[in-house]
Amino acid sequence: MFRALIYLLPLALTIYAFIDCLNTPEDEAKHLPKIAWVFIILLFWIVGPIVWLAAGKTRHAPAGGRTPSEWHRNHRSRWVAPDDNPEFLNALKEENKKDESLLKDWEADLRRREEELKRRESGESPSPSGE
Numbered sequence: 001m002f003r004a005l006i007y008l009l010p011l012a013l014t015i016y017a018f019i020d021c022l023n024t025p026e027d028e029a030k031h032l033p034k035i036a037w038v039f040i041i042l043l044f045w046i047v048g049p050i051v052w053l054a055a056g057k058t059r060h061a062p063a064g065g066r067t068p069s070e071w072h073r074n075h076r077s078r079w080v081a082p083d084d085n086p087e088f089l090n091a092l093k094e095e096n097k098k099d100e101s102l103l104k105d106w107e108a109d110l111r112r113r114e115e116e117l118k119r120r121e122s123g124e125s126p127s128p129s130g131e
Helices: 002-023 034-043 047-056 068-074 086-122
Strands: none
Touching (some): 002 034, 034 047
8 A cells, every 4th residue: 555655646746736727817827837837847756846846837816815715615605596687687677678679670571561552552651650
């Protein structure tokens, strides 16, 4: 069991450092280009990942000296269901009003066209108010 741990811990450290290096933006890699760090991590199996984690990346301290988890605990946003969200409901009302006015316009246009079609079929001349 101890022999497996001797190989698994450095392998896990190497994989973690490799993925961290790949996900790090190029401008946050310190001292060397990012591709050089990738080779160092992969070639120097134990030392490379440790050097990357210690000196290869610009690390930012949490703002205000707080840990990220402490900040998130105090500033959680409350999710609101759509039927309880006033902004969403107002947007639905506005959209509904637009749809209703559009439907009324279409219905009026349909009635006008039906009347015009009936007049043509009955042989009457179109009224002066029409087109």
